[in-house]
Amino acid sequence: MPADLAVIGLGHHGLPLAQAAIAAGIDTVGFDTDPRAVAELAAGRPPVDGSLTASEIRRMLSGGFRPTTQPAELGRVRTAVICAPTPPGADRDLDLTAVTDAARALAARLRPHTTVLLESPVPPGTTEGLLRDLLEAGSGLRAGRDFHLAYSPDRLDPGSRTRGYHGTPKVIGGLTPACTESAAAFYGRLTDKVVRARGPREAETVKLLETNFRHVNIALVNEMAVLCHEIGVDLWDVIRCAETKPFGFQAFRPGPGVGGHGVPVDTLGTHRPLRMVELASQVNERMPQYVVQRCTTLLNEHGKSARGARILLLGVTYKPDLADRQAAPATEIARRLRDLGAAVSFHDPHVLDWRVRDLPVPRADSLYEAAADADLTVLLQHHRTYDLQGLAVKAQLLLDTRGATPAGAAHRL
Incomplete structure (x- = not known):
């Protein structure tokens, strides 16, 4: 027809x-x-x-x-x-x-x-x-x-x-x-x-410009997140204030890495490479490793080692309120934590089954019970269904990579 x-x-x-x-x-x-x-x-x-x-x-x-x-x-x-x-x-x-x-x-x-x-x-x-x-x-x-x-x-x-x-x-x-x-x-x-x-x-x-614009600006705030943590500055408050400027600024927020289908393109076939995009890709690709570093540091500060630690990952998709896991940083983070000997589990209302290196990652049925039992809970994606205030109360130790929890309720990226 x-x-x-x-x-x-x-x-x-x-x-x-x-x-x-x-x-x-x-x-x-x-x-x-x-x-x-x-x-x-x-x-x-x-x-x-x-x-x-x-x-x-x-x-x-x-x-x-x-x-x-x-x-x-x-x-x-x-x-x-x-x-x-x-x-x-x-x-x-x-x-x-x-x-x-x-x-x-x-x-x-x-x-x-x-x-x-x-x-x-x-x-x-x-x-x-x-x-x-x-x-x-x-x-x-x-x-x-x-x-x-x-x-x-x-x-x-x-x-x-x-x-x-x-x-x-x-x-x-x-x-x-x-x-x-x-x-x-x-x-x-x-x-x-x-x-x-x-x-x-x-x-x-x-399309090239729009995609690379996103990645370059995310890379900038990701580098700012690392810097601000080192010097003791609340980046999330900095962004809140900066976005009140009515011209010349667009707010982007850091995270555990960049996922999705819009991949940065730093070369154009036989044409010259885009150096800024190439550098932004390197910055963003380091963020999962930085999250793992923050996890190990937090555990050490509370007298625990990553080896044998029970770590709960919340939100393993690349975008909130979607089931799509395309290039989501959660996979590399879970892999690196497992390599350190951590016992990794996850919770995601949109994902029922998740495998890393062809090995299943245990899924938590009860979010609050799992958070209370875990040595460290890491928010990787802020799905709408998550009650972060309640979660912060239940979790032994909470690392928020999205800046979504109330101020002072968790350790932020």
């Missing part, structure tokens, strides 16, 4: 795009090569990353959403959006394998007048280079003449209750002015505001 839209890649931002399209009355098919994930969605079960709930998936299905593994569906749509994952490779560059596979699957079935959009994070030049070449070679059509081609960076804020798809401006950059306008016509049905970039390279670089 023909559809208006094909979303290629039903991951953490492909699904929300499909959700927004269905809500806007756009007949949508979702394509993914993972048969198990597609079967789960077709049965109304939510993805394991918690990006959408079961009720949201059911509403999408009742609205006409059709998840499929059949590439033939890609040849029956007016618009195709590639949302394939681009994880960092061993050399820290983005791995474009999934984008390449998606492009080849689409190219073999591409029809004239189709609008093809790429939303995956990619190095600048990918849309008008790699993607264009694959689509043209596989279809015999020419981009900008026979079909429209454009890039639009993903701007989702997973789990946000205030910034939905409709209220987030969409940046687009087309291969030609006509490509840009075709993309604008599509996204104009999903969002209140469309921002036109000069071209696909500029739109691709928007």
Whole structure:
């Protein structure tokens, strides 16, 4: 059955795009090569990353959403959006394998007048280079003449209750002015505001700048956290005061490390490295080790050793109130604590099973009992359900890496 839209890649931002399209009355098919994930969605079960709930998936299905593994569906749509994952490779560059596979699957079935959009994070030049070449070679059509081609960076804020798809401006950059306008016509049905970039390279670089902006500023406050602890300054009070400045400052807060799908990119293929981003990555990657160092110091100050200590980790996801553990620092922290001989357990209302190095981490059923029994409790993620005031009373020793506990109730990062 023909559809208006094909979303290629039903991951953490492909699904929300499909959700927004269905809500806007756009007949949508979702394509993914993972048969198990597609079967789960077709049965109304939510993805394991918690990006959408079961009720949201059911509403999408009742609205006409059709998840499929059949590439033939890609040849029956007016618009195709590639949302394939681009994880960092061993050399820290983005791995474009999934984008390449998606492009080849689409190219073999591409029809004239189709609008093809790429939303995956990619190095600048990918849309008008790699993607264009694959689509043209596989279809015999020419981009900008026979079909429209454009890039639009993903701007989702997973789990946000205030910034939905409709209220987030969409940046687009087309291969030609006509490509840009075709993309604008599509996204104009999903969002209140469309921002036109000069071209696909500029739109691709928007994503690069936005992601690296986050990582660089988090690295700054992470370094400030280490410094302020050494000199006895309350960084959280410093940030509270600084954010009252009405210009020239945006508040970021430190944490145990940086997780999520938006990885920093400090090199651009054959181009020069971004030294600031490279340094920020080094700072942020050291934070799990710093948390472990703070754990051992706190234990020592209370006459205990990390070896044999019972340590409870609270919140093992990368973001509050979500089940997604993508690149969450909790994994490295647990690994390092275990290497020191600590007995590590965890509690997370969104995670029922957690393994580190293929070994299960015991899950605490009763939060307060586990905190009272642990030699040290470490808050790694502040989920909404946590009563931190009550937790601070129950825990023998509490390290708060998020600055979420009331002042004086816990040791802060």
